[in-house]
Amino acid sequence: MTKTALVWFRRDLRTTDQPALSAAAKATGPILALYILDDNPFSKRKRGAASRWWLHHSLESLRTDLMALDIPLLLLRGDATAVVPEIAAKSNVDTVYCSHVHEPSERQLEIEVASGLAAAGRKLSCHEGGLIHPPGNVTNKEGQPYRVFTPYWKTWYNVPPPRPIGKIARRGVRPVGISKNISLQDLSLLPKHPDWSVGLRRTWQPGELGAEAQLTRFNKGIGGSYECTRDLPATTGTSRLSAHLHFGEISPARVWHSVKASTEANKNSEVLGDISKFLRQLCWRDFNHDLLARYPNMERRNIDARFDKFSWRTDDKQLIAWQQGRTGYPIVDAGMRELWATGWMHNRVRMIAASFLTKHLLINWHAGEEWFWDTLVDADIANNGANWQWIAGSGMDAAPYFRIFNPILQGQRFDPAGDYVRKWVPERANYSAKQIHIPSPPKEGLFADGYPSAIVDHKAARQRALEAYRATKSKN
DNA sequence: TGAAATGTTGGGGCG
DNA sequence: ACGCCCCAACATTTC
Numbered sequence: 326m327t328k329t330a331l332v333w334f335r336r337d338l339r340t341t342d343q344p345a346l347s348a349a350a351k352a353t354g355p356i357l358a359l360y361i362l363d364d365n366p367f368s369k370r371k372r373g374a375a376s377r378w379w380l381h382h383s384l385e386s387l388r389t390d391l392m393a394l395d396i397p398l399l400l401l402r403g404d405a406t407a408v409v410p411e412i413a414a415k416s417n418v419d420t421v422y423c424s425h426v427h428e429p430s431e432r433q434l435e436i437e438v439a440s441g442l443a444a445a446g447r448k449l450s451c452h453e454g455g456l457i458h459p460p461g462n463v464t465n466k467e468g469q470p471y472r473v474f475t476p477y478w479k480t481w482y483n484v485p486p487p488r489p490i491g492k493i494a495r496r497g498v499r500p501v502g503i504s505k506n507i508s509l510q511d512l513s514l515l516p517k518h519p520d521w522s523v524g525l526r527r528t529w530q531p532g533e534l535g536a537e538a539q540l541t542r543f544n545k546g547i548g549g550s551y552e553c554t555r556d557l558p559a560t561t562g563t564s565r566l567s568a569h570l571h572f573g574e575i576s577p578a579r580v581w582h583s584v585k586a587s588t589e590a591n592k593n594s595e596v597l598g599d600i601s602k603f604l605r606q607l608c609w610r611d612f613n614h615d616l617l618a619r620y621p622n623m624e625r626r627n628i629d630a631r632f633d634k635f636s637w638r639t640d641d642k643q644l645i646a647w648q649q650g651r652t653g654y655p656i657v658d659a660g661m662r663e664l665w666a667t668g669w670m671h672n673r674v675r676m677i678a679a680s681f682l683t684k685h686l687l688i689n690w691h692a693g694e695e696w697f698w699d700t701l702v703d704a705d706i707a708n709n710g711a712n713w714q715w716i717a718g719s720g721m722d723a724a725p726y727f728r729i730f731n732p733i734l735q736g737q738r739f740d741p742a743g744d745y746v747r748k749w750v751p752e753r754a755n756y757s758a759k760q761i762h763i764p765s766p767p768k769e770g771l772f773a774d775g776y777p778s779a780i781v782d783h784k785a786a787r788q789r790a791l792e793a794y795r796a797t798k799s800k801n
Numbered sequence: 802t803g804a805a806a807t808g809t810t811g812g813g814g815c816g
Numbered sequence: 817a818c819g820c821c822c823c824a825a826c827a828t829t830t831c
Binding site: 715731735787 | 802803804805
């Protein structure tokens with residue numbers, strides 16, 4: 326009787342191009358899959374609500390996919406440092422397989438689990454696959470990490486990821502004696518009282534199948550237009566793969582090769598030049614994880630320490646107005662409402678809304694980071710932290726302090742017909758394309774149509790931000 | 802992966 | 817025809 330292999334699933338909730346699963350499948354014996362709802366003792370931070378909703382459905386999908394391969398998925402709750410060795414002992418496995426999660430607390434967890442297993446003569450076999458190039462792998466000629474994105478990108482782009490490996494074969498044999506399983510419902514990942522997930526259900530299909538479908542849609546629609554349409558929030562110009570990638574429902578290497586192949590199939594040089602713009606987005610993801618490895622507290626601490634002395638404003642009223650999409654700036658409010666309704670916001674609008682919070686309102690980026698953490702289905706420590714710091718100006722290779730997005734111009738430029746605003750800010754549905762992005766001048770109360778007037782005046786807010794940022798910059 | 806302020810230029814109206 | 821002014825269009829610099 327061949328021994329069982331145990332695969333500890335984490336942020337790699339897929340069966341295709343899954344190196345850990347493939348490694349486990351090298352033996353002919355049965356495979357047991359395990360997912361532990363992370364009560365990671367090294368991380369104080371609990372997954373946000375939108376992300377929990379996604380996880381529920383992703384696990385549901387994974388369980389179905391694995392079962393088709395004769396692999397039962399064991400769901401448990403608890404501390405992985407205790408649970409993994411315990412299940413390994415009960416199943417009498419020699420090796421536990423998993424994929425790295427490149428976050429400091431998760432790497433710490435891997436070390437602890439490995440030593441727990443080793444104490445009983447077992448092994449933890451960790452694999453890559455969640456990033457194109459894991460932290461530390463992209464360096465300059467001196468072997469030093471890059472501080473600026475563009476040179477990082479040039480090196481990154483010269484080293485294509487390995488070809489994806491396929492799906493493993495059906496086992497034909499299942500492990501025996503599985504007990505202690507709890508149901509997906511028992512993980513309590515779904516919202517109740519109230520159930521606010523209607524918009525999420527309508528928008529997303531979590532899981533490997535949904536990820537593949539989304540990739541196919543993106544490949545079909547990409548025909549030379551990504552560079553033009555990716556900035557237009559009224560279109561589906563972006564890949565919308567962020568949450569699928571976060572949970573590892575699809576591997577970035579698979580996306581890389583698939584997008585490249587479908588572009589080359591078009592034999593269109595214009596398209597070929599274009600595709601690097603998309604691959605660049607995958608590169609940002611790796612760059613952000615590289616940063617997180619070097620600055621483990623990046624989600625809380627300013628990378629640029631001068632910002633520790635920044636005099637952020639505390640203004641709960643304005644913070645709530647921002648969260649609820651009632652700033653009076655249509656493009657900002659449209660984005661914040663899209664986020665609330667669907668658990669996602671278009672990348673261009675994320676930049677505008679984030680710039681508005683940190684620069685127009687001068688509210689600490691932590692507040693924005695926390696709101697996004699709770700409401701985004703793609704919430705990710707590395708990406709969320711790095712991007713907020715990038716906008717706030719405290720990050721590595723960050724936006725210069727004087728780069729202040731004008732929400733009116735940005736709206737007119739990237740939502741020229743006003744369709745995006747019309748969709749999410751129905752109060753403005755009858756405005757002309759020209760007028761729709763222009764806020765009503767600041768004054769108390771609502772306008773007759775129920776839409777708030779601007780909570781700050783753009784020009785005055787811009788001046789205030791410049792002064793505050795100038796002061797910080799001079800403090801060395 | 803900006804925007805605003807400031808500087809320069811060149812064509813047309815007009816005395 | 818010529819010089820002058822105006823100002824849009826574009827370029828540069830500054831925040």
